[in-house]
Amino acid sequence: xxxxxxxYAKKQLRPFLFILLMGxxxxxxxxxxxxxxxxxxxxxGQCMNDDPAPIxxxxxxxxxxxxxxxxxxxxxxDIPADQACAAYPQTSTYLERTGRGEDYVLCLTENPR
Numbered sequence: 465x466x467x468x469x470x471x472y473a474k475k476q477l478r479p480f481l482f483i484l485l486m487g488x489x490x491x492x493x494x495x496x497x498x499x500x501x502x503x504x505x506x507x508x509g510q511c512m513n514d515d516p517a518p519i520x521x522x523x524x525x526x527x528x529x530x531x532x533x534x535x536x537x538x539x540x541x542d543i544p545a546d547q548a549c550a551a552y553p554q555t556s557t558y559l560e561r562t563g564r565g566e567d568y569v570l571c572l573t574e575n576p577r
Contacts (some may be wrong), residue, residue, distance in 0.1 A: 504566065508534050511575050512559075520559060525575060532557070536571035545569040 506512065510522045514531035523530045536552040545560040549571035559570040 504561070504568075506534055506537070506570060508537055510534050512570075512572065526577065530575045530577065532572040533575045534570050535573050536569075538569045538571070539567070541567040 506522045510533075511525040511527070511530035512520045512532040512534065513523045513527070513529040515521065515529075520532075525533065535554055536549060538548040541562050545558045548569045549555040549558045552571045552573075554573045555571040556573045558572060561568055
């Protein structure tokens with residue numbers, strides 16, 4: 465194989481490697497939310513930290529920062545959040561996420577620890 469052909473073959477490979485690398489980066493960024501306890505993957509019975517709403521994360525319920533316990537999770541945005549959480553009388557507050565693909569409401573009560 466001539467030197468010209470080897471260089472040309474490498475240049476053809478670069479766009480493929482770039483696209484592959486970007487795919488890996490996107491997959492890692494998307495998967496990271498599961499590793500850090502994003503509210504997007506929170507389940508009933510888990511606890512949330514006391515950070516402001518946009519960066520609330522799930523945490524161990526024995527943790528000193530675990531201020532809220534999830535008592536209900538309602539998928540979709542068909543019902544206003546305050547009405548959706550009416551089914552959970554122990555609800556103190558709620559966290560509503562809309563407009564990012566998966567809409568949901570987390571009904572929260574204070575963590576008794």
